[in-house]
Amino acid sequence: MSTTVNQDLGDISEPESEYYGGDISELIQDYREPVIIGDGYFADQEGNPDEPQSTASDSTRSGGTVSDPSTSSLGKRKASSSSPSDIVERPLKRAYILDERTSRSDLPQDPGAPCIIAHCPRVQQLLENKQISKGVRYELARLVSTGKIAYRDLTESRIDALRGSNQEAARKVGSLFTGSDDTGNPAIDSAFAQELAAHLPWEELDREETALSQDPYAGIGNNPDIPGWYGGKVEFRGRLQAHTNGTIKSFKIVLDSCTLGTSCRFMRRFGSWSFIRVKIPLEIFHDPKNNLSLFFRKQFIIWGNVFRACYAKDDNVFFYWTNERFPPASPVPGRLSFEDFIMWHNPLKEEANAHQHMTKWASRTQLGFSNSIPGPRLLQEHLLIEPDIVNEKGSDMTDGCGLSSNSIHRFLLYQLSLESLPTAFQFRLAGNKGMLLLRDDASNASSRDDEMRAWVRPSQTKIQYPQGLALDPAMLTFDILRTSHMTSPSRLSTEVIINLAENGVPHSVFVELLKTSIREMVRGLTTWDGPDATFNLWMNVERAGGVLMARRAREAVGEARARGFSSRSPEEDELEDYDDEDDEADTPRSAPWWTDQISGCPSTLEETVMVLLDSGFHVKSCPILREKLNCVVTNKIENRTGNLRLTLEQSCIAFAVPDPFGVLGPEEIQIKSSRRNLKTNDGLLTDIILGDVLITRNPCKVGTDVRKVKAVDNPLLRNYVDVIVFSVQGHRRLIDWLAGGDYDGDKVLAMWALALVLPFENASEKLGSEPPGLDLSFTRDQEKGKAFLERTGGWETSKRMQAMQVYLLGALRDTSQVGKYSSMHVNTIYRRGYNHPLTVKLAYKFCRVLDAPKTGWRIRPETLSADLREYHHPSGPQWKAMEKSKKKSGKFRGSAINVPYLHRDGTSRWVHGRFIMDVLRDAAIKEKEYLLIEMDKIFKPLENGQADADLLRPWADAEAWAERGELAFVHRKKSDLKRIELHVQAIYDQNKAHFKNNSNTNSGVQFTGLPIEVRQDKLRSISKAFASGPPIEDLQTIPDAATLARYRASYAYKYDAEMNSRKGGWSRFPWNVALRELCLIKASALGPYKAVTSNFYERFRLVKRV
The missing domain is CATH 2.40.40.20 (Barwin-like endoglucanases)
Known part of the structure; x- marks a missing residue:
């Protein structure tokens, strides 16, 4: 491998078109190249060697990675001067890079230079010799990529300790290298078994490895030997990180923890481990000079395996594990090359495919990455053609929807445990996509027999395969994306509200709709008296938070979308948008929104309220329930008045x-x-x-x-x-x-x-219809598949792959333009009017820019510059600034820059009075202020502040019990109760100190502002400590763990009430650590009650009494 920079990339990957060809200097960032010596060390300016720089690759340099010892020396040292094992014996130093920016700032980076995510020849050989499982290899690479371990830490004895299955060995990695305890505690694992099963991947990865080793098609489902199972459910993810040193920006890939997730056709067919999804942070993605298209054309190396970027979608890039090796050697047996993989999915040489534009051809790669579950497998002869209905003017009236036999729909009914037969479903099958509708045709006998048949229309066929060729079983297995379901009521987005208002609906209708929808919701959550009031409140809280559906979505993991489950309420879906760019913690994270099975305390406010209600607590007498419900109502008021979406x-x-x-x-x-x-x-x-x-x-x-x-x-x-x-x-x-x-x-x-x-x-x-002259604002890449094949036919494989990647990674070009045109369109609506010709033209420009990766239309630079001068505004309209501020922080902070908001042009004949969103904004602010004042009255603190006698009684009974009996026995009983007191008091102090420290952090982030996983982990650490003592074996007079738990919870409640007597008589402490036990005490004190397991309880749904 040469480290010489290739200065002529035009003949490598740039098609001869107005967009891709010619001068690409505006995409090039400052360039610098490190000096690499023979054994893979970086050299400083004195030529002193460093340990391999394993995690970074400059976006503007060609050699920022470990090179093949046998081919790369640059005359500094011969490869034979050191053995691979010498690498980890040297002390760690920071790599010094020779600054060649001045002489090379006009040169593009070399996509042929690999990016090392994790690689060391010595370690790679050990992993091979010890037959270390794929999950362990990935975990080691993750720790290397995050900088938590160095190659010298990967000694033979440690690697030897990691032999075994993924389930056995992968969880040892943390404790072995970072000191975190991920080896599993039987009691804890048992309590959290359902949660662990929903996100820990190791058992599933073992199952998938075993299945695919026996049958390469096992992962695609419909396997009689493994009924109900399919593969591709293990997600390997990474993220892009940018580092700036002066004017030099470099990128590196950091691997994230492996987890269970959604499946897709590619992962089922070739194995979960064959793909890595890399997330690009939005600030990098929207940087117009990010140069990502060049960076992602590199090889990416993990323990000698070569990954290449095969597709980009939005801010995600998908890597495929090729058959290449690093350093170059004979191909990996049993793996498809990069080109073979792409052609397996979408054969470019097939005539129908070759006549497509290359941008359109590349966009079809998405079909294999669509989140899906495998449905039934179809016989190839039962994949039939149904003509499209095209009217006399050439409009395709059935575009995208075919037909399918009743037997397929019945299969999905039972497979997905649906409530009723699905009328339609969204699918992928071979090269077809779209919807299939139940063929309920009495005249067609084949639609009523038991054979599975599908009738696809020509408009659904996106990829053609050679006629007469037997298709791969994966191609004949339905990829099920979604099944039909109808949701009601729904919410009106701001775009719909603006359209309705501009088409004649009076503003007063929307103001009344805003007030009515919010007040009905508030009324349902604040009506606590009357027949069945508690039951109705429970149902209203569940509905407001979408609790039951969210529970099912958590359990379904990667199948939630196909089953029609939603994991969050609408307000949470739209407002929750934090971006954690920090490295992951060493310790394993909890899965978001799962109940703490030690304390029994749910993670969401709504679920906590429901648990307290169905245990017998009442809002008028229980401070914690009162506070939680107050938070639920207040959050809903702020969300609904802040995001200006209206429930209809x-x-x-x-x-x-x-x-x-x-x-x-x-x-x-x-x-x-x-x-x-x-x-x-x-x-x-x-x-x-x-x-x-x-x-x-x-x-x-x-x-x-x-x-x-x-x-x-x-x-x-x-x-x-x-x-x-x-x-x-x-x-x-x-x-x-x-x-x-x-x-x-x-x-x-x-x-x-x-x-x-x-x-x-x-x-x-x-x-x-598109306004005339729209094409003048755009250029279009005209290259088609046939021309591409002719142009690249004689090229080297690596150059041809990079040429293909230009199209496959097309979504990484012009990444900032969608947001710009969306903002400009909003500005022009506000200033000039909704139906102004310039506003309409901007709307159609936005749609073309949005579809650019698959259509090839690109906005002309001079058009973009002119549009920005004419339509851009740094602050925009005030209603939009309010919406953006709410999404980021939940509170309106006003304009972040000292520029007045955009004003309406009253002279435009397309402007008719006040803008609807200004009217709604003012009405929402008034409604919010009114309702929050009312909530302060309704939820004012309880006056008496008396502790709950039912919760105090177990401890009082214990103290009375301790006074009875012989003196020696009394001493032992009192001693045991004292141990419980001291333990509870110690945990109380620990909890108080813990949250005091968290509230005084320099980051400015309060506890409730942290990501949910972080909050859960902090709370669970306290509840685990609370439940761990005092050890039952040290208590001579306490008969069993259940009695200990009861006494401990009751005393925690009593002690908390005493410690907070001047602050309302309570804090969250006893509920955070012992909610389940306190609820059990309350329910048993109120009268007859029924014990039920969590699995049953979480599926319970109340219905209104007739």
């Missing part, structure tokens, strides 16, 4: 599908649910909506993106439930009016509230 009872969201029988007329749809959960305008519940409705989808940028249509009930469509069926008649595909939608998995929001529907008027259809 008369609305639903579901997949859009085309009418399979053609019985719906133009501008007609059918909305039918499998349950009576759709609220009509008179407040009743129904399963079908009739009359005028408004429909829209995301994004909603121009006036025609919301459309008034008619909902009908057609008897032929009676079985098509939990979907919105669209007519296939008319001069244009109906869903195409909604931001160019199709039926490949688009979800549609339908609204039938009369206050919105009656005043709404459809916008001019002219707004639904």
Whole structure:
């Protein structure tokens, strides 16, 4: 391997097009190159060797990695002058890099120079000789990449101790090298078994390794020897880190902990360990000079294995483990090369694929990475073609949706334990994608037999495979992304609100909707008296937090999306956005939002309130319940008034599908649910909506993106439930009016509230087409697959791979432009008006920029510069600044810069009075202020502050018991109770000191501002210490652990009340460490109660009493 910089990259990877070819100097950052000597050490300016720099690779230098000892010397030292084992004997030093920036600042970096994540020849040989498992190898590489261990720490004796399966050995790595205890405590592991099973990967990784070693197709599911199991569920992740030294910016890959997660076709077929997903921090991703496209064309080395970036999606880059070795040697047996892997999925030489633009061809790689679970396997002859319905004007009325037999839907019903037969599902199969709709056709016998058949339309086929060739079993196994379900009610985004207001809905309707939705929610959470009040409160708290669905999503791990589960409430989904860029802690993290099974204390506020309520506590007498419920209500008020999304009872969201029988007329749809959960305008519940409705989808940028249509009930469509069926008649595909939608998995929001529907008027259809002259603002890469093959056919393999990566990593180019055009569009709406021609043109520019990685359209630099001068504003409109501030901090902080907010242009004929979001912002602020004052009154502290006698009684009974009996026995009983007191007092003091220290950190981050995993770990460390003593074997008179737990919890409550007598008589301490035991004491004191396991309890759902 040569360390000489290749100054001519044009012939390596840049296609001859206006975008990719020619001068790319604006992408090049300052360049510097280290001096590498023969054995892989960096040299300082005196030529003194350093230990290999294993974790960093400059984005602007060519040799910032360990080189092959046999090929790279630069005349400094011969490779034979030191053995591999010498590397770890030398003391660690920082590498000194020769600064060649002055002479090389105009040179691009060499993508041929590898980036070492973790590699040392001596260690690699040990790992091979000792047959160390894949999970252990990854853990060692992770610790090296984070700088927690050095290669010299990886001695033969330590590695020898890590032999065995992943389950046996991987958990030893932490204790062996970093001193953290990850070897597992049987009692703790038993208590947290369900949580550990949901995120610890080692047992699953062993199962996958064993299965794939016996059958290379075992991971794709449908294996009779392992029923119900499939592979690809272990996630290997990393993140990009940037380091700046003066004007020099360098990148490195840091590996994150391995965990269980979602699966995809590629991972099931080739093994979880064949892929690594690298996350790019947003500040790097949106930097227009990040140079990421060049950096990610390198080889990435982990213990001699070579990974290459094979696809980029948003701020994620996917690495594939190739058959290459480092240093170069014979290929790894049994592995596909980078090119073979790409061509296995999307053969470029196939004529239909070769006629695609390369940008479009590259975008099809995403199909293999789609989060999915394997469905049934189809016989190749049962994959059939169904013609698209195309009208006389050339509009494809069924674009993206095919048909499937009843037997496939039944299979999914039982496989996913769904409540009813799914009408449709989103899928991938071979080179096809989109939706498949139940073929409920009495005239077609093949749709009713037991054979599984799928009828795909030409519009669904994205990749063609050679005719007559037997497809890989992975290609014939359904990848199931989602099944059909209908959610109601739903929420209106700011984009939809703006559209509705601009199309005739009065502002007062939205203000009233804001007040009504918030006050109904608050009323449900603050009504504590009356028949069934406690039961209704429990149900309202569960609904507000989406608790039951979140529990199921936590348990389902990678299958939550396919099953239709959501892991958080809508407010949390939109507002929770912290970015932890620090290295991970040495100790294993808890899984987010799981209950602490030692104390029994849930992680979420809503679940804590529910546990206290169903144990018999009441808001009017229990301070901790009162405080938690107050937090729930206050958070909901702040969220709903801060993000300006409105809950609409008369609305639903579901997949859009085309009418399979053609019985719906133009501008007609059918909305039918499998349950009576759709609220009509008179407040009743129904399963079908009739009359005028408004429909829209995301994004909603121009006036025609919301459309008034008619909902009908057609008897032929009676079985098509939990979907919105669209007519296939008319001069244009109906869903195409909604931001160019199709039926490949688009979800549609339908609204039938009369206050919105009656005043709404459809916008001019002219707004639904791109404005003339839009192409002049863009260039487009024109290279097609055939031209690419001809251009690169005679190139070396490495150069051809890098040329391919230019397209595969296309999402890394122009990464900041989507956000810029989104902001400029918002600014122009506010200033010039929603339907102003310039506003409409910016909306369509935004859509093209968004789709650039797969379409090849690129905004011209001069157009971008002109648009920024004309439409950019440093502060933007005040309502938008308020929304952004809420998302980041939860509080509105005002403008961060000393620039006035953007003002409306009252002279524009497209501006009609006040802007709807300004009106809503003012109304939300007033409503929030009013409600928070009311909450202060409702949740004012309890006046008497008396401790709960039921919780005090066990300890009082224990003290009375200790006074009875012979004197010697009395002394022993009192001694045991004293041990309990001292233990509780010690933990109390420890807890107080712990949180005092955390609240006085220099970081300025309070405890509640920390990531949930960090908060859980801190609380669990206290509860574990509390439950660990005093040892039951040291207590002569306490009969069993259950009695000890009861006494300990009761005394903790008593002691806490005494210590806080001047502060309301309580703190969170006893509840954090012994909530389950305190709830048991309360329930048993109130009368008859029922013991139940957590697994049963967490699936319980209350229903209203008839």
